[in-house]
Amino acid sequence: MFTNKESFKSAFLERLENMYGKNINETTTIEQYMALGSLVKEQINKNWILTKKIYRERGEKQVYYLSMEFLLGKMLGMNLINLGIYEVIEEGLKDLRISLSDLEQQEPDPGLGNGGLGRLAACLLDSMASLHLPGHGCGIRYKYGLFEQKIMDGYQVELPDYWLREGNVWEVRRSDKAVEVRFEGNIWVEKVGERLVFHHENFESVLAVPYDIPIPGYKNKTVNTLRLWSAESAIKDFDFQCLNNRDYQKIVEYKRSTEAISEFLYPDDSKEEGRILRLKQQYFLVSAGLQSIIRSYKKRHQNIKDFPNKVAIHINDTHPVLAIPELMRILMDEEGLEWDEAWSITTRTISYTNHTTLQEALERWPIDMMKRLLPRIYMIIEEINERFCRELWNKYPGEWGLIHEMAIIADGQVKMAHLAIVGSYQVNGVSKIHTEILKKQVMKNFYNYFPYKFHNKTNGITHRRWLLKANPLLAKLISDAIGTNWIEHPTDLNYLLNYAKDPSFQERISRVKRQNKISLSNYIKEKYHIAVDPDSIFDVQVKRLHAYKRQLLNVFHIMDLYNRLKENPNLDIVPRTFIFGAKAAPAYFLAKRIIKLINTVASLVNNDSTIQGKIRVIFVENYGVSLAEKIIPAADIGQQISTASKEASGTGNMKFMMNGALTLGTLDGANIEIKDEVGEDNIFIFGLTPQEVLDYYQYGGYRARDLYQSDPRLRKILDQLIDGFFLKEVVDFKFIYYSLLQENDEFFVLKDFASYADAQKRIDQFYKDQESWIEKSIINIAHSGIFSSDRTILEYASGTWEVRPIFIS
Secondary structure, three states: OOOOHHHHHHHHHHHHHHHHOOOHHHOOHHHHHHHHHHHHHHHHHHHHHHHHHHHHHHOOOEEEEEOOOOOOOOOHHHHHHHHOOHHHHHHHHHHOOOOHHHHHHHOOOOOOOOOHHHHHHHHHHHHHHHOOOOEEEEEEOOOEOOOEEEEEOOEEEEEOOOOOOOOOOOOEEOHHHOEEEEEOOEEEEEEEOOEEEEEEEOOEEEEEEEEEEEEEOOOOOOEEEEEEEEEEEOOOOOOHHHHHHOOHHHHHHHHHHHHHOOOEOOOOOOOHHHHHHHHHHHHHHHHHHHHHHHHHHHHHOOOHHHHHHHEEEEEEOOOOOOHHHHHHHHHHHHOOOOHHHHHHHHOOOEEEEOOOOOHHHOOEEEHHHHHHHOHHHHHHHHHHHHHHHHHHHHHOOOOHHHHHHHOOEEOOEEEHHHHHHHHOOEEEEOOHHHHHHHHHHHOHHHHHHOHHHEEEOOOOEOHHHHHHHOOHHHHHHHHHHHOOHHHOOHHHHHHHHHHOOOHHHHHHHHHHHHHHHHHHHHHHHHHHOOOOOOOOEEEEEEOOOOHHHOHHHHHHHHHHHHHHHHHOOOOOOOOEEEEEEOOOOOOOHHHHHHHHHHHHHHHHHHOOHHHOOOEEEEEEOOOOHHHHHHHHHHOOEEEEOOOOOOOOOOOHHHHHHHOOOEEEEOOOOOHHHHHHHHOHHHOEEOOOOHHHHHHHHHHOOOOHHHHHHHOHHHHHHHHHOOOOOOHHHHHHHHHHHHHHHOOOOOOOHHHHHHHHHHHHHHHHHHHOOHHHHHHHHHHHHHOHHHHEHHHHHHHHHHHHHOOOOOOOO
């Protein structure tokens, strides 16, 4: 480890020369980044090897976290922080006239995730390593991320996100650990003694090759592993004579279809080809992962029946649910266990996190597709369903409707959430309200049948990235005030409450916030050529674009504010900068039209001198982790305005409060728990309650057109979508107009508008009293420690996985 900058400089210069055969003055910034990265990874590798050795020797239980997404963010800065050498490296590079910040910018955001699901997975990995817990990630090494978003003439345009263009300095290819994954083919059964043996023939073979990324803990020696699988052709070398005798076109098609499995995160599933590819991805992940886990287990342990005592497998949402039948397949077909033994092991090994109440997100797969693509897996699912339905019949004789509702296979579909609940030993929601909705609404029948399985684990975020790294000015101020113990014990942030009313501390907090706002203003000016006032309220909504997240409610309020300013340019409001960042799924037409609307409103507002610059609207393109690290520390308001009952938890709300922004939100997800922590005076809550929303869905009684008729503000806004107000954009916004009025406003945008507008007025009034506002900001920071992913992971470790810390020394 580098103990001083001189030892680092010597090693860095030598590494540059060895890698590129150049002296430092001839190297490019990307070469300097790659050299630094390889040097840092070398330091990590020593503890990585030691961690694996001690895990093997101790033989204690380990966790494997299966997820389709791991939204890591740039790793260089976090690795330096976790190693405790950030300042040494920064000073050493400065002596060499190199900016560490410039090198960090050379690293692409890994294209391994899209939204909160993937970011949560990354946070949990960080916390497991920092808390000395033996826990690893298992995902897919996507060649391309979701997409690189460009905004052209206000429209979202999707470009390939080739994040691996320069390679990935942090990964290690493990060709010797590759496994085979099988698709399609046919199954035949043979009776051998008293056992039925299942043979899989004429299958398509895919090679799964792992790439391992080290995940170091904060200032300890624990280095866990994120294993990402790449799909490759299983065809070995063949000579030209073979090519002459085989169908060359078939070989090309096979290689192309194989590599497509790990090519794109979330292929477009609006067509059958995309749906098939997505199902192949899911099975590829779990089959490769489970084969690897069991192979590792068998090197250390003799008895496969002891598997649940040594291994915990956690599935992050429904995407990896095929882990249940795949584990059954391996235990029966490869390990020779009978059904009851295999089922007992499976249901004591796998636990499941549900992330949604949206029916369309509770995945279902057509029987024909599943049977054709995964014939043996479908047979096992079918048997699980038959046995489960028999159990239900014994408990609910004659209640065919209830049994049909709870069946894993029904109406021509395989219901993945049902399979997840039946095949796991614990199911958790990710906020208190979300878990209650699962128990009382979405999964009510299953809760009644398996009440002991349902638990809550409110999400968390790693404060080491989202405060210590993303906001170093604030982190230093906090450490100066209460010491550095909060970095390892985040609930110690509570000590900041002693300073909430301290004028001197308030003034320093205010200075830090303004400096962050200036930095973001400079970025916006450089990137978008729009000048924004750092003394304006920075009002931010950055997240995946979906109708239930209601970016539409935000932009409607901006349109209303603009209309009022046009009527009265001297309107007494605090200048406001509205900042949006969001990607819409390529096939999600409504979401893409909302992006166009935001950008159209932005162009109108930002170029209208008559409103005296009182509002600005910025849409930052290609939103991701790195942009979040720029935006969140600068925010005054974090908008968490999803339709109540629809957001499972949210983690953006936690990041904003940790950085001193106040939440404008509905009683949804973790907003409720944030309100309970900070108090009603330090958050801006509006809109329908979850129960009111659920009642409308169940009993009806809501008519969007009535609000259109009765509220002049709404009528004017909606009419502007179609009456030529936006000139040539008329056609684009008719779809939004009709989705609200003809389809009756599914997510209650119009219903919550008046309450939302009132909350925005309260924000304006409170912001004018800066002393009170800063006090509220400090109170939010002080209470944010409970939302650290360290707390979440400790709850999983003791309440779900039953794993203990292993200290590496």
